[in-house]
Amino acid sequence: MSKPSLARGTRDFxxxxxxxxxxxxxxIKRTFQKFGFQPIETPTIENLxxxxxxxxxxxxxxxxxxxxxxxxxxxxxxxxLDEGSKKxxxxxxxxxxxxxxxxxxxxxxxxxxxxxVMPFKRYQIQxxxxxxxPQKGRYxxxxxxxxxxxxxxxxxxxxxxxxxxxxxxxxxxIKNFTIKINNRKILSGIAxxxxxxxxxxxxxxxxxxxxxxxxxxxxxxxxxxxxxxxxIGKLQPIFEIQGNDTQVFEKLRLWLxxxxxxxxxxxxxxxxWSLVEGFGLTNAQTQLDITLARGLSYYTGAIFExxxxxxxxxxxxxxxxxxxxxxxxxxxxxxxVGISLGVDRIFDVMEELNxxxxxxxxxxxxxxxxxxxEAEKYSLPLLKQLRDAGINAEIYPESSKIKKQxxxxxxxxxxxxxxxxxxxxxxxxxxxxxMELGEQEKLSIDLIIEKLK
Amino acid sequence: MSKPSLARGTRDFxxxxxxxxxxxxxxIKRTFQKFGFQPIETPTIENLxxxxxxxxxxxxxxxxxxxxxxxxxxxxxxxxLDEGSKKxxxxxxxxxxxxxxxxxxxxxxxxxxxxxVMPFKRYQIQxxxxxxxPQKGRYxxxxxxxxxxxxxxxxxxxxxxxxxxxxxxxxxxIKNFTIKINNRKILSGIAxxxxxxxxxxxxxxxxxxxxxxxxxxxxxxxxxxxxxxxxIGKLQPIFEIQGNDTQVFEKLRLWLxxxxxxxxxxxxxxxxWSLVEGFGLTNAQTQLDITLARGLSYYTGAIFExxxxxxxxxxxxxxxxxxxxxxxxxxxxxxxVGISLGVDRIFDVMEELNxxxxxxxxxxxxxxxxxxxEAEKYSLPLLKQLRDAGINAEIYPESSKIKKQxxxxxxxxxxxxxxxxxxxxxxxxxxxxxMELGEQEKLSIDLIIEKLK
Numbered sequence: 083m084s085k086p087s088l089a090r091g092t093r094d095f096x097x098x099x100x101x102x103x104x105x106x107x108x109x110i111k112r113t114f115q116k117f118g119f120q121p122i123e124t125p126t127i128e129n130l131x132x133x134x135x136x137x138x139x140x141x142x143x144x145x146x147x148x149x150x151x152x153x154x155x156x157x158x159x160x161x162x163l164d165e166g167s168k169k170x171x172x173x174x175x176x177x178x179x180x181x182x183x184x185x186x187x188x189x190x191x192x193x194x195x196x197x198x199v200m201p202f203k204r205y206q207i208q209x210x211x212x213x214x215x216p217q218k219g220r221y222x223x224x225x226x227x228x229x230x231x232x233x234x235x236x237x238x239x240x241x242x243x244x245x246x247x248x249x250x251x252x253x254x255x256i257k258n259f260t261i262k263i264n265n266r267k268i269l270s271g272i273a274x275x276x277x278x279x280x281x282x283x284x285x286x287x288x289x290x291x292x293x294x295x296x297x298x299x300x301x302x303x304x305x306x307x308x309x310x311x312x313x314i315g316k317l318q319p320i321f322e323i324q325g326n327d328t329q330v331f332e333k334l335r336l337w338l339x340x341x342x343x344x345x346x347x348x349x350x351x352x353x354x355w356s357l358v359e360g361f362g363l364t365n366a367q368t369q370l371d372i373t374l375a376r377g378l379s380y381y382t383g384a385i386f387e388x389x390x391x392x393x394x395x396x397x398x399x400x401x402x403x404x405x406x407x408x409x410x411x412x413x414x415x416x417x418x419v420g421i422s423l424g425v426d427r428i429f430d431v432m433e434e435l436n437x438x439x440x441x442x443x444x445x446x447x448x449x450x451x452x453x454x455x456e457a458e459k460y461s462l463p464l465l466k467q468l469r470d471a472g473i474n475a476e477i478y479p480e481s482s483k484i485k486k487q488x489x490x491x492x493x494x495x496x497x498x499x500x501x502x503x504x505x506x507x508x509x510x511x512x513x514x515x516x517m518e519l520g521e522q523e524k525l526s527i528d529l530i531i532e533k534l535k
Numbered sequence: 536m537s538k539p540s541l542a543r544g545t546r547d548f549x550x551x552x553x554x555x556x557x558x559x560x561x562x563i564k565r566t567f568q569k570f571g572f573q574p575i576e577t578p579t580i581e582n583l584x585x586x587x588x589x590x591x592x593x594x595x596x597x598x599x600x601x602x603x604x605x606x607x608x609x610x611x612x613x614x615x616l617d618e619g620s621k622k623x624x625x626x627x628x629x630x631x632x633x634x635x636x637x638x639x640x641x642x643x644x645x646x647x648x649x650x651x652v653m654p655f656k657r658y659q660i661q662x663x664x665x666x667x668x669p670q671k672g673r674y675x676x677x678x679x680x681x682x683x684x685x686x687x688x689x690x691x692x693x694x695x696x697x698x699x700x701x702x703x704x705x706x707x708x709i710k711n712f713t714i715k716i717n718n719r720k721i722l723s724g725i726a727x728x729x730x731x732x733x734x735x736x737x738x739x740x741x742x743x744x745x746x747x748x749x750x751x752x753x754x755x756x757x758x759x760x761x762x763x764x765x766x767i768g769k770l771q772p773i774f775e776i777q778g779n780d781t782q783v784f785e786k787l788r789l790w791l792x793x794x795x796x797x798x799x800x801x802x803x804x805x806x807x808w809s810l811v812e813g814f815g816l817t818n819a820q821t822q823l824d825i826t827l828a829r830g831l832s833y834y835t836g837a838i839f840e841x842x843x844x845x846x847x848x849x850x851x852x853x854x855x856x857x858x859x860x861x862x863x864x865x866x867x868x869x870x871x872v873g874i875s876l877g878v879d880r881i882f883d884v885m886e887e888l889n890x891x892x893x894x895x896x897x898x899x900x901x902x903x904x905x906x907x908x909e910a911e912k913y914s915l916p917l918l919k920q921l922r923d924a925g926i927n928a929e930i931y932p933e934s935s936k937i938k939k940q941x942x943x944x945x946x947x948x949x950x951x952x953x954x955x956x957x958x959x960x961x962x963x964x965x966x967x968x969x970m971e972l973g974e975q976e977k978l979s980i981d982l983i984i985e986k987l988k
Binding site: 124159 | 538539540541542545546547548549550553554557568569570571573574575576577578579580581582584585596597599600601602604605606607608609611612613616619620623624627628630632641642643645646647650652654656657662664666675676684687689691692698702810813814815816864865898899902911912915916918919922925926927928929930932933943946947
C-alpha cells in the first residue's frame, strides 16, 4: 500500500474546474476556427535531438528527459559516472517531453512540407512540461494555446491576431485589457540612432523595467551594462514620447528618421493599425509600446503582449512575427506570425474578476429520484425520453431517502429534480422541483422536456 | 541543424485527421455528459510510487520513466551500476508517465474522498503512454476514453453502460457491432462446478481461444495446464450451450445449480438485461458470452467487450465492475463499474467502413479572394460581417492569381469562395462560388450570410 500523492508542480482538475477550463478552451477554439485556423496535435514525447539546443542552456536543463527502456545501464562504467550527469544523460536518455508548441510545430511543418497548404494556419492546444521550480501560478505541466500562420508575410495576419484576441477576451467576459504592440524593427532602429546597433537585447532588458523602477534606475542599469553617456543621452526621447498612438508614431518617425529599419518598423505597425480599422473594429484595445520586447532574439517584426487590467497577474498572451521558424531543421526562410494564450493565467484573471458563467449545460440538467423498485421501473423509460431529447439526465442509482437524493443534486449543481412517488405514478403528472428557487410544480413528462430543453 | 523525426511509436495529427478524431471525441463526450458523467483530468506525470506495482511486472517494465532533474548522478558509484538497470532506475527516476486512466483515477478518488459527491460519475479522455514495441495499430502514445461510476453497486450502472455504448456507436455511424457481456461470478461458478475453484485464470485463458483454435485444441491446452480429465469432462456444457440469451441463461442455471456464486452471476446479468429492456432500448446489440474474461483478476461482476462486426479489428471497448478500485491506496471496499473506449481502433473501424461525415463546419466555410489593395480594403469589413454571423471565414492574405486562391480553397476543403473583383465592388453584388458544384451566383453580402449560415 502506498500513500498517494501528486508529483510536484502538477495538478488534478476536478469537475467544477474542468467545466471552467473547458469554457476557456472552447471559446479560444471557436475563435481560432472562425478565422480559418485548423487544429493539429503533436506527440508529448519528442526525440531529444529535436528538442535540445532550441531553448538555450537553461531550457535544455528544464526539459523533462525520459529514461531509455530496457537494460539502459548495461554499457555504463565508472568513467561515464565521472563525466557527470549532463554527459551521462545523453547515454541513458533519447527522448523528452514537449517543452512548448513552437518547436514541435516547426518539426511538423518541415516533415510535412510537401503536403501542407501554404499559407498554413494552424492552432494547437496541448500541455507542455518544464522542470521549473514550482511556485504560485507556475506549474511543471500546463497548457498552451497557440495559433500561427506560416508561409506569408502579409500584415493582414497581424491585424487578424488583434481581432482574434479582442474576440476571445470579449467572449470570455474580460472587458478591460490592453493589447500592447511593438515591432522588433523599431527596437533595432532605436539601437541604431543612439549608436549601439546590435545591442538591442541589453538595451531592451533595461528599458523594459521603466514602469517598475523609473527613469533614473533604468539609466543606471544601462551605465552598468556599458552603455555610454552619449548613447543614454540620445535615448531620452524614449522617456518623453507620449500621446495617442498617432502622435507617438509621428514623434517616433522624427526620432528614427535616420534608420531605414526603424522607419520600416513604424510603417508596418501603421499598416496593422489601418488594417484593424479597415476591418471595422472600432473598439480595438491596442496600445503601441516601444519598450515591449518578449523573446527578442526570435521575433523579427510585430511583437504582441496582452495584459488584463485591474488585476495583478502577468501577461495572458504573447506572440509576434518571426522569419525563420524552421531554419534549425534545414528549411530556412519560412516567415510566420503567431500568438500563444496562457490558460492558467486567464483562469486566474476570470476567477479574480468572477467572470465564469454558470455552465449548467455541460453537467447534469435533471436528476430523477429513486425511492423503490416500482418507481425505478417507472422512471427508466422517462429517463430515456429525456436523454433522447438531448437533456443531460440521470437517475439516482439506488433507492434512497429523498434528503440524500436532493443533497446529491445540490452538491452536483443539478438544477432540477423530477420526483417520482406513488402519486406521480398514479396520475402521470410528475413533480418537477427547481433546486435553486425551491419551487415545484406537477407536469407531464412532455411538458417537462419542453421546459428543460 | 538536426534532421527532424518523430519518436518511435508516436504520431502527428494533421488537420484532416484531427477533424475526424474530434468527431469521435465529441460524440463520446456528449453521450457521457448526457448520462450524468462529469469530466476530470489528471496529470501526465505521476510519482512512480503511484504507478509501480499496479500493472504487474510487465507493466512496470513498460512504464516510461522520467530522469530526475539536476545532478542526478552525483551520488552514483560503480556499485550502483553493478546492481543493474532495474535497481538503478529507482535511484535516478522518481516519476513516470500515465500508463492508463484507472490508477490515476483511483489516486484522485482517494485524495479527494472528502469532497467527492458519491456515487461519483466521472469521464476522462487523455493520452496514456506505454514503452511497448510499436507495430501496426499499436502506438506508444494513445488516447483512452474512460467513464466510471464509483460508490454504488447498483446494476442500473451496468445497464446504462449498455445504453451509452449503443448511443455512442450509433452516433458514430457504426451500426453493426456486438456488446459481449459476461460476469466474473459465472466464471467462478464454472470453475467451482468442474472442481477447479480458484483456477479461473488459466481456465479462461484457454477457453477464450475457442473461436480461434476450436474445442480439441482448447482441451489440449487445458491438459497441458494441468487440468484433470474429470474437470475437462465436466466442462463440456461450455462447448454445447447455445441459443438465444434466455435459453443460455436457462441452461447455465441448470449447469451451475450447485454454485451459489455462479447463480448470483446469472441473476445479476438477468437483472441487467431486464433493466436495459426497462429503459425501452429495443435494439440492444448485446450478447451473453460466458467465455469472456478481460483482465479477470481485476473484475468482480459484469465484464464488457465491444467488437465492430465486418472488420478485422480487435475490440473497440472494454470494461467491467470491480470491488476494490482504491484498496491499493489504503481505501478498501470501493465498488464501481466502468468502460474504456479505444479511439484509435474506433478510428480504424470508421475509416475502413467509410463512416466519417463531411465535417465542413469545423474548418473554414468560405474564402474571400484577394486580388489587389482596393479589393482587400473592400473585403475586410465583409469578412468581419461573416465572422460576426458565426461563419468561419478567411481572406487570402496576399494579392494573388485567382487560380492559386481557388487551389488553396480546394486543398483546404473550403466549400465556398467569395470573389471580389472590380465589378463586384462597383455593384455590391458579390460572386459566390460553390467549389464542389462549380456553380456561381451574384448575391449581396446579406444574402450570402443567410445562405451560408
